[in-house]
Amino acid sequence: MYREFWSVSWVSSAEPDQGWDQRLRTVATAELSEQVATRARQQRTQGVRLYGTVTPRITGTRIEGGRAVITDCQDGSQAGLADAATGQPRNVGPARNAVSATLSRESGGWRVAKIEYPGGEC
DSSP states (O other): OHHHHHHHHOOOSSOOOHHHHHHHHHHBOHHHHHHHHHHHHHHHHTTEEEEEOOBOOEEEEEEETTEEEEEEEEBOTTEEEEETTTOOBSOOOOSSEEEEEEEEEETTEEEEEEEEOOOSOO
């Protein structure tokens, strides 16, 4: 589910639409889905969009009942922000980005509930 979250939430080519919102809700909690959708729409109004893909490299998983914590050393070197009109990259992400994700078990399966960037190299 965590890997799928990144492939769904990393909106790069088209304006977020209702179909995307529905797919996002299958991989993230309602609260996180709303945050991601709002941010994607704000970026569009600011003339930027995401480009490329981020590659999760999971380094650890801890499950405690209905909660799981995933640590990741994500590769963002093929992704970043681009000009929405031209598609020209404005920046590129780091090759080794520490990410911590909290997932919660809900009806229908696991959903990503929280993404944190603790900083530092991994």
